[in-house]
Amino acid sequence: MATKKGTDTKEKIFNAALKVFAKKGFSAATTAEIAEEAGVAQGTIFRYYKTKKDILRGVMIEYVDKFDEFADFDSIQKIIEDNAEKPLDEILKLIVLNRYKAFKKNFHISKVIHYEMQFHDDIMDMHLKKCKEKEGLVMKHILQHIDIDEDKYKKLGQKSLSIIFTSMMFGMFFQRLNGVRGNDEIPIEKEIDIIIDVFFNGILKR
Amino acid sequence: MATKKGTDTKEKIFNAALKVFAKKGFSAATTAEIAEEAGVAQGTIFRYYKTKKDILRGVMIEYVDKFDEFADFDSIQKIIEDNAEKPLDEILKLIVLNRYKAFKKNFHISKVIHYEMQFHDDIMDMHLKKCKEKEGLVMKHILQHIDIDEDKYKKLGQKSLSIIFTSMMFGMFFQRLNGVRGNDEIPIEKEIDIIIDVFFNGILKR
Amino acid sequence: MATKKGTDTKEKIFNAALKVFAKKGFSAATTAEIAEEAGVAQGTIFRYYKTKKDILRGVMIEYVDKFDEFADFDSIQKIIEDNAEKPLDEILKLIVLNRYKAFKKNFHISKVIHYEMQFHDDIMDMHLKKCKEKEGLVMKHILQHIDIDEDKYKKLGQKSLSIIFTSMMFGMFFQRLNGVRGNDEIPIEKEIDIIIDVFFNGILKR
Amino acid sequence: MATKKGTDTKEKIFNAALKVFAKKGFSAATTAEIAEEAGVAQGTIFRYYKTKKDILRGVMIEYVDKFDEFADFDSIQKIIEDNAEKPLDEILKLIVLNRYKAFKKNFHISKVIHYEMQFHDDIMDMHLKKCKEKEGLVMKHILQHIDIDEDKYKKLGQKSLSIIFTSMMFGMFFQRLNGVRGNDEIPIEKEIDIIIDVFFNGILKR
DNA sequence: CATGAATGAGAATTCATTCAT
DNA sequence: AATGAATGAATTCTCATTCAT
Secondary structure, three states: OHHHHHHHHHHHHHHHHHHHHHHHOOOOOOHHHHHHHHOOOHHHHHHHOOOHHHHHHHHHHHHHHHHHHHOOHHHHHHHHHHOOOOOHHHHHHHHHHHHHHHHHHOHHHHHHHHHHHOOOHHHHHHHHHHHHHHHHHHHHHHHHHHHHOOOOEOOOHHHHHHHHHHHHHHHHHHHHHOOOOOOOOOOHHHHHHHHHHHHHHHHEOO | OHHHHHHHHHHHHHHHHHHHHHHHOOOOOOHHHHHHHHOOOHHHHHHHOOOHHHHHHHHHHHHHHHHHHHOOHHHHHHHHHHOOOOOHHHHHHHHHHHHHHHHHHOHHHHHHHHHHHOOOHHHHHHHHHHHHHHHHHHHHHHHHHHHHOOOOEOOOHHHHHHHHHHHHHHHHHHHHHOOOOOOOOOOHHHHHHHHHHHHHHHOEOO | OHHHHHHHHHHHHHHHHHHHHHHHOOOOOOHHHHHHHHOOOHHHHHHHOOOHHHHHHHHHHHHHHHHHHHOOHHHHHHHHHHOOOOOHHHHHHHHHHHHHHHHHHOHHHHHHHHHHHOOOHHHHHHHHHHHHHHHHHHHHHHHHHHHHOOOOEOOOHHHHHHHHHHHHHHHHHHHHHOOOOOOOOOOHHHHHHHHHHHHHHHHEOO | OHHHHHHHHHHHHHHHHHHHHHHHOOOOOOHHHHHHHHOOOHHHHHHHOOOHHHHHHHHHHHHHHHHHHHOOHHHHHHHHHHOOOOOHHHHHHHHHHHHHHHHHHOHHHHHHHHHHHOOOHHHHHHHHHHHHHHHHHHHHHHHHHHHHOOOOEOOOHHHHHHHHHHHHHHHHHHHHHOOOOOOOOOOHHHHHHHHHHHHHHHOEOO
């Protein structure tokens, strides 16, 4: 019970911090504003996090977990299995849409991590480690299925495919989610259709 | 002469600020560190910039100029003209390489602006205004040449082409320059080759 | 309790500020000196007053309250009633003595306000508003009683009487309290006697 | 010639300083603003005055001279002689009007001195010394003429007369010049008439 | 456990003064 | 003599952190 209450408070602080960090950046955020946003007293924060920097570390740790969820192979695997009979590009579209939704859901936290990473080596290290660990696997999943038709597709190697695919995917995600573009223009499904079609067409042998 | 001296100092401060902003982020950067980096007294900064925020605005203004240089149509135009007889994909590779070099050269400033933009509405506004103004024009240049062969290429419209192309290009640029990937793995020329080949192959009719 | 503590601190700061302002003037006073005088940390000041200027505003607000006390009609009224049978000049002497004591008690704050007013329009406005509101009333009290004997006194009008009376009264107060004169020369009661006698004699018909 | 130019510059600085001191107070005034007001470079000020405080001292010295002019007995003497046949109250009115004009002319400088005096002991000392030296003389001039008619006037002594007269006079001057009252209400001549009538009537034997 | 008043180190900013030109 | 760029000590103000209640 007591533990539950403590957990609740910590969660309120965490969410408030995340919100304020996302809005102002870590440095410009004040613990006072976080406390207000969380609806707790200023001192309460320091019962759950030793320092302000510690909150950021907490965010990172949470992010790592979210990242696992984000790069959640079970759901990707499930998509592949459930649509085994469909052509590869159709499957990929479903995967990308699934990824987009996961990304969008965790965008807040991603944004904070990506911005702060640059300035905090420890955060950077945690992130890169996590990335290396997962990134390859996502592509391997894709490649596994591409490799089967090696007569049909160009032989580009994982690295190159990875560059192209992730560039397109994340480039598009960021453009959409950062409000760089007018938001409502093209629905995400349509955009994925176009981008995957070009990608797939692009890697075809000719 | 006197003017020259003042300009020199302002430039020293500007460059120092850019460096410190890039290293620590705007909020975490201190004017003391900027002053030290610039090799001037703390007070000197405020002879040239009213406030710390004003330095960032100065960086933005400089960026806008760099951006003009970056989206420098003269050099693009020149590439196109000088290589008129070459196939479109070859020309595009040259353009992208040119863009990459311009981007790399101004990466420091671009990075600062792109990151800080999120937290400063005034900077964001200045940037978006500039982007809208230029972005379309770059693509138009490309399209002009693609349109000629409309039997050969898919009819995708400027918007879609723009999304795909800028996603790939900037996605790749950021991946390379942010040190997200091991830096030196593939030479940029090779990477551009691959990416443009896929893009071009991708937009072909079939 | 908690409220009491906060109020105490604010009061300590207020009194310290008043003292330092009176000694050095607003501009030359430093928040560091105020903090030391108040026996609090430098930062504590800014928990209670947003800015240094705000402390002055606080002093003004306090002054306005003191002013009410200063121009306290209840005590004037009481003097009048308690001495109803005495001649008017005797009553007036008592009133002026009462005023002098009130003025002397609040001299510190009055001095700060009167001096700083010149440089701060907002303070000036607050003050004038208060003055207009009260000044007339004091004179009306006096006039009420003078009017009865209109055969005896010159018909000078409130404005002129007000000028003469306040000039004499405040001129004398300032001379005494500013140490412009050797301080202890004539006792205040004697001085009031003389001044009121002349005033009263002066407004007699002849 | 060169000397003349230097004197001119010093005078420009002096007048600018006086203006800025009067507007902002000594502490809040900046040498930069004084320089701008004077139309000289910031550094130039320090060729004529060693420090900012030194400018204030310069103002004081000037004030002492002005004060001599202000308490200028030649002009008072002249008024008395020129109007020998007129009644005393008429003469006094002329004198007070003359004083008011002198005071108004030097009000700027008086204001600065009176405010700063409190915070600078050296200025205070110079001022008090000067005051003592002159004040009595003015009254003596008046008394000389009052004494003649000692049957007609009360025997009040120089001190008491001085208090009453200067209180009325300066009280009125300050009220007028500080903009405490609505400025245009009563013309100064009319106000002097009333105040002197009351004063004179007030000191009559009865 | 939670609070919020108090702290004080540190950051931004100001400004009198100096000095090379 | 005059200039105005540069200085840096002093000042206002901020905010993470502590601790008595």
